[in-house]
Every structure is written in structure tokens, then in C-alpha cells.
Amino acid sequence: QAKSLGRGRFVFFDESMREKLLENMSLEQELRAAIKKQEFELHYQQISNLGSTSAIGFEALLRWKHPSKGILTPSQFLFMAEETGIILDIETWVIEEVCQQLQQWQNDTLYSNAFIGVNLSGRHLTQSNLLNKLIALIKTNTIEPERLILEFNESAFAQHTDVALKGLRKLKDFGVKLALDDYGAGVSSFSFLHSYPFEFIKLDRSFIRTLNNSDKNLTLVKALNELGEQFGYRIVAEGIESESMLKKLQGAGCEFGQGYHISRPAKITSTIETLSAAEKLKA
Ligand code: C2E
Ligand code: MG
Ligand code: MG
Ligand code: MG
Secondary structure, eight states, X not given: OOGGGOTTOOOOOOHHHHHHHHHHHHHHHHHHHHTTTTOEEEEEEEEEETTTOOEEEEEEEXXXXXXXXXXXXXXXXXXXXXXXXXXXXXXXXXXHHHHHHHHHHHTOTTTTTOEEEEEOOTHHHHOHHHHHHHHHHHHHTTOOGGGEEEEEETHHHHSSHHHHHHHHHHHHHHTOEEEEEEETTSOOOTHHHHHSOXXXXXXXXXXXXXXXXXXXXXXXXXXXXXXXXXXXXXXXXXXXXXXXXXHHHHHTTOOEEOOTTTOOOBOOOOHHHHHHHHHHHHO
């Protein structure tokens, strides 16, 4: 890149830039190895019906058990995975893992109706070979596609909007459910709401947080909820951190939600741990 600045120019790397560069290089190498070394795991966060407070499903959230740095969350490595394309291999692993979980639940009276939400990079929508791979992957895992919710945020549509829309329609025809993630965090165009085949609109945590000091935004939640009936989507509030927040959202008729106040993301390790969630599912 320094070269592109042209002849006769000096490009200085100071020590901190050099360190950052080296750090990123090793991050990339470690990421490439992490799948084989089975360092990734999924934590699941419950998504609830806010009216009855019963669980309707879970969102799968990626964690990296880094050999020296401990458990890393996506903000610490996702940018690199996206930049290098490693994200595609990671997401293949995520889908396989989630499908296995759904298979385990298929004959379980408590969990057979649960769905799992998976976050996906927008690339799957705009590159038709990736889209076909994704569909084939779900097919070979023999789960009911409607148990799977694929979550995309609006960055997936920023470019190649028409292609992305076609991709979404293809996924919908295949039978999976679709969610627009992080709504209210970006430009949040209204056109997403009525012309895209989303089953769920997930309101971003940053927007939900404002409900504590502004009733105007609560009115907006109400309105979005009502519009959903006509446009065919349902609202999920993210980042519910307190009882007062939960009450406000319930009052606004918000149908679904997730957040630390309801349940923190956690590994599904034993039946004991998931029992309370299972009981709620049944309710
Ligand atoms: P997201 O899809 O919006 O997921 C919700 C994020 O909010 C998660 O962060 C979750 O742990 C956090 N969260 C849930 N409830 C609360 C709350 O009450 N308070 C606060 N402060 N946070 C809450 P996490 O797990 O760090 O993931 C961050 C983002 O990384 C996700 O945002 C998602 O876009 C992305 N991500 C996670 N897993 C994957 C994956 O497998 N593939 C891809 N492509 N992206 C992923
Ligand atoms: Mg999400
Ligand atoms: Mg997301
Ligand atoms: Mg989100």
C-alpha cells in the first residue's frame, strides 16, 4: 500500500503502528487455525415472548476460546474474520453446530418448537455461489429449515441492494426465517420494513437504551409494532437490561425480546442448566 502513494514519498510507520500490524498478522494466523483446533464455541441467549415471558428460541453467539487471551467476543475478532474471508469457514461451522443442536431437540418434547437465530455476514446474500452453499449445507443437516432464523444487519444491503434482496427471497422460499438485526443503529430506512421479506425486526440495543429517558421512542416502538401487522414482520427488542425496560416494552405491546435481565448468553452444557429455559418453553 505504501507503494501506491507514489515515488519520492516517505511513509513512516511508528512503533505503535508496527505493533498493531504484527498483532493483526498473528490474529489472522490464529483465526485460521482456530477452527481446526476447535477453539470456537457457541453461547445461546434466550429470546422470549414478552407477554407470557416464555422462551420461544435462542440466538447463537460466537465465542473464541483463545489459548492465551481467554474467551473473546465477536467485537475482538470479527473484523479480521470478515476482512480475510475466514468468516465464511467460521459460519459453516456455526451452521453445522446449530443444526446439530436443533437435531438433538427435534424429538425432545420441551425443545421441539424452539428456533435458533444465527448471525450471518452479508456476503451470503450477494454471492450466489455462497448462497447456494448455505442452502445445501442446511439441507444436508436435515433439519426443518423453519427452525432456523438467519439474522442480517443492514450493512448486508448497503451495496448490491437488488442482489441481496433476491438472495433473501431465495432463502425465504427455501423455508428459513429471516431477521433484520440491529434496526435503529444505522440509517434504518423504512424501505427495509416493507419491501424485504423479514419475519423479525430486531431493535438495536442502542435504541432500546433510549427508552429510559424518552417516551417518544416508546411511541416509535408501538408504531413499528403496529406497522408490523400490515407489513408482516414481528418486533424483537434487544438488550433488555432491567425490569423497568421490560415493563415499558410490554406496555408498548412489543412482542419478543432478549437481554441480560431475562437471560445471559450461556453454553448449553447440560440438561440441568437448560431446564429452566425448557420449562419456560413449554409454558
Ligand atoms: P447481535 O446479533 O446484535 O447480538 C446481540 C449482542 O448483544 C450479543 O453480543 C449479546 O451478547 C449482546 N447482548 C444481549 N443482551 C444484552 C444486554 O442486555 N446488554 C448488553 N450490553 N448486551 C447484550 P455479542 O455476543 O458480543 O455479539 C456481538 C455481535 O457479533 C452480534 O450482535 C452479531 O452481530 C455478531 N455475531 C455474533 N455471533 C456471530 C456469528 O456467529 N457470525 C457472525 N457473522 N456474527 C456474529
Ligand atoms: Mg443478532
Ligand atoms: Mg447480528
Ligand atoms: Mg443485534
